[in-house]
Amino acid sequence: MNPVQTILITAIFVGFGLAEVISGRYKRLSIARDDWKVESVMLLLLLVLIQPGIFLGINWLGLRYAPQWQGALAFLPAWGMFLVLLVADDMTQYWWHRISHSPLLWPLHRAHHSAGYMSVRVVYRNNFFYYAMMPGLWISAVLIYMGFGNVYIVYVVLKMLVIIGAHSAVRWDEPLYKIRALHPLMWVVERTISTPATHYAHHAITNEDGIGHYKGNFGNFLFLWDVLFGTALITRRYPSVVGLQDDISYGKEAWSAEVFFPVFKSTRSHSALGKERIIVE
Template identity: 65%
Template sequence: MSGFALMEFVTRRYQRTVTANANDTKLELLMFLSLVAITQPLALLATAKLGTWLAPTWQNRLADLPGWAMVGLLLVGDDMTQYWWHRLSHSPLMWPLHRAHHSASYMSIRITYRNNFFYYLMMPGLWIGGALLYLGVGGMVYAGYMVVKLLVILGAHCAWRWDEPLYRIRALHPLAWVLERTLSTPATHWAHHAITNEDGIGHYKGNFGNLLFFWDVLFGPAHITRRYPAQVGLIDDRLFGEEKWQHQMFYPVLQSQRAHSALRLGGKAYEAPPETHEVR
């Protein structure tokens, strides 16, 4: 995280493009703290307790598996389920729990964990990861897997677009072809955050992968352009004003009173007419 933050500042991408205000900062900081201090520890500790209670004979059953097999289980049990959870969160029912992640009008590592509190609390991958640790997946294997995953997802959100040289330098095009179909990159993930799909770059109904972009390639909604959208964020925030951080973080416990809000019972995502999406 420090390394990516440094690159955002050294390249001046942060200073030029990140337009965060106090509302953004509260949401991003409190969500990060709640994830690392509450949600992740709760998932790991609760699965361990439940395992001891419900399936004591299954503890460490997988401890003799080779490391590559443990990584394979984590890729399926954590990353692939997160892919489907993310994809489901773009449905009308689940959108309010994920909307906060898309409400930022900038890309930066600071938005990586910008989400709704209950979005992470119910995320299957966190609980499956805890179950796999109970079943014997090694702690060091899990830690190594998480470091690699963090490198990829932080890099995909980073204001510093590390993949740009891969597209400019012809000799690196074969490497780019492999990477962009395997891992999430800034170009593919920024497209997912685009404010519109109408420019041929934005693709917020696809490019759902977190660590592996391969899931998008495998299951259909991959969109690769090697370009970056002119704007990211949500059109309804531009038209009606941003939602308050507490409504974004704690919906449905706290609900918005804003016009055209998905963050209240009975509300739905705002769909503006095409001409409203023009870059101004």
């Protein structure tokens, strides 16, 4: 990861985290005992092992087997590279996220939804293999090898600003909805990028209140993909409860199973992470 990129994303992450603390919202979060293990281990593995491993691996393979392609697309204008990244990284992540709510891949994404709270802590909370197999990371690595490096820095900082903001306990969009003069602007914003209102709905524990929408609102950077592919729900409201009902009914899963399934499996009854998987989303 580029040092400038690292500094900026860290500043965004810390900034939203401090805002949660200062506003008192973090103190009010109901956080289970082992949640910090899932989040800290996965953050460390993603930033130290998975992403650098993919990027360095693709660079090594490129130099060894396709040196002629190094920087081959560097002639493209910055705006063109940015648009390519929106499709090659963000749209593919939309589809990866969407199919991860299918029975086959749900165990690799379940950890992200098992948090009973919304916070910056949830941003990188996922299974190891969810990130290791994410198509967008591999495609981005190829594009960086082909000359997208500088534009990728700008792209990923903006993307993480949106994603971190959409997960934060500080709902930045909430006061803006109350300003009548901003209604036209917010109509465009909430259909373009992920906001707390649309993404909280995706983490809701139920759809029955007309606010939750865990079978949709899959967008990460752009919410536009949900609009285009028919999975969007916009209510400008926030679900009262987030998380997973089966965790409430049967108890939290072991953090090791959440992060490393299928290497480690759950011993809990009625589990999507067990030897005999029961799919409950």
